[in-house]
Amino acid sequence: MSASADVVVTDFDHHSAKFAARPFEVLEELRDAAPVAWSTAHGGFWVITDHGNVVEGLADYSTFSSTAGPAIPANPFGTRHIPVAFDPPLHALYRKVLNEWYSRAEISLREPEIKAMVVEIVTGLRERGSWDFVSDLANVSPGAVTLGILGWDVGQRLELLDVMTQSLRNQANPDPEVQKQNAQRNMWFREQILREANDRRANRRDDLMSVLANDPIVDGQPLTDEELADMVVLLILAGFHTTSGALTALLVHMEEHTDDKQRLDQDRSLIPHAIEEIVRIYSPATAHARKVTQDTEFGGVEMKKGDWTLFVNMAANHDPGAFPDPERVDLDRNRAKSVAFGWGVHRCLGLHLARLILRLEIEAVLDLLPGYRIDLDAxxxxxxxxxxxxxxxxxxxxxxxA
Structure with a gap:
């Protein structure tokens, strides 16, 4: 950081309970004070909260690089998540093989099987009469679909979810014993990945894991064990968590705003619009970290090579300069500027899959759970x-x- 009287200094910490208690208000206050400020948390980093600078920074991979990892502090499951942790041109080489499995066309082909799974899950909720939308739906279908694409046993879902949840909740905990436990869970996670990879090398199947374990990916060579683990870690982390957060946010919103719920029930074509609006407001991914590659002036401050930056896409999506009345869910809003799924070359690989799962889940809830009520107090x-x-x-x- 360059010492300057013009720089606004804050203790903003995106991992703190203080931020989680009132995220929109905290980000608004910070944006109003300085769209680009210096946070003293986690060793210090620039925090960017206005839409224009977030979009510009995420698009400028030559100045704001992903190669040191996309999180502050480092993700407990490693810093080199492939392809997120690479910039062009190398990024495109690794991403190409994944694009073939997560393209809109490929995901559309999976709709019948995903729909059948979601309907079976939601039918089970109806038969029970009471349930928890988090543990019984939101945390079930995304993970099951992700493991299905990889070709893993869906029965591993709960164990994987538990390991991820424990570590990610303690990502910013400096306690040496906690960090030791995170390292052990990371090692266990990677052991599971390599066990699956070795199985596919001996017995190839029609799944993504077999492709990653056997096929030439870069320069005519297959992935190394380390590269393969770094890639599959990303797919599982992203595939399990973000879609879950978006679904529950939308369900709670519909319970709080019955007029929107009624509109969706009467006109199912509005469901994709509701999904986009919910992920804009209740961002399943809060922010993206980047490292400055060269001394630069950005957003009115002087950044130094090696500085960490945090581009807060949640804040950008609440910038009234980009979205009038940003906290209001407007199903008819133009969301072309939304950065909910990221921006630039690192835009979310799984966005087509996330949109499909969310649509099928909401349709099934409305179709199969008539008269359901959420206990908002609980x-x-x-x-x-x-x-x-x-x-x-x-x-x-x-x-x-009912």
Whole structure:
């Protein structure tokens, strides 16, 4: 950081319970004070909260690089998540093989099987009469679909989810014993990945894991074990968590705004619009870290080579300069400027899959759970926003008279 009286200094910490308690207000206050400020948290980093600078910075990979990792502090499952942790041109070489599995066309082909799975899950909720939308739906279908694409046993979902949740909630905890436990979980995670890879090398199947374990990816060579683990870690982390957060945010919103719920129930073509609006406001991914590659002036401040920056896409999506009345859910809003799924070359690989799962989940809830009610007083939102906007519990039931 360059010492300057013009730089606004803050203690903003995206991992703190203080931020999680009132995220929109905290980001608005910070943006109003300085769209580009210096935070003293986690060793110090620039925090960028206005839409224009977030878009410009995320698009400028030559100045703001991903190669040191996309998180502050470092993700407990490593810093080199492939292809996120590479910039062009290398980024495109690794991403190409994944694009073939996560393209809009490929994901559309999976719709019948995903729909059948979601309908089976939601039918089970109806038969039970009461459930939790987090543990019984939001945390079930995204992980099951991700493991299905990889070709893993879907029965591993709960164990993987538990390991990820424990480590990510303690990402910013400096306690040496906690960090030791995070390192052990990271080692376990990678052992599972390499076990699957070795199985595919011996017995190839029609799944993504077989492709990653066997096929030439870069310069005619297959991935090394380390590269393969770094890639699959990203797919599982992203595939499990972000879609879950978006679904519960939308369900809670519909319970709080019955007019929107009624509109969606009467006109299912509005569901994709509701999904886009919810992920804009209740960002499943809070922010993206980058490292400055050269001394530069950006957003009115002097940044130095090696400085960390945090581009807060949640803040950008609440910038009234880009989205009038930004906290209001408007199903008819123009969301072309939304950075909910990122921006630039690192835009979310799984956005087509996320949109499909969310649409099918909402359709199934509306179709198969008529009259359901969410107990808003008992709903519990996470006190940790480092990853995104999440609920820990959203209990619901079908009243006896429904």
């Amino acid at each position: 709903a519990v939102r996470s006190d940790h926003m480092g990853l995104g906007y999440f609920y820990l519990s959203v209990p619901a039931s079908i009243p006896q008279e």
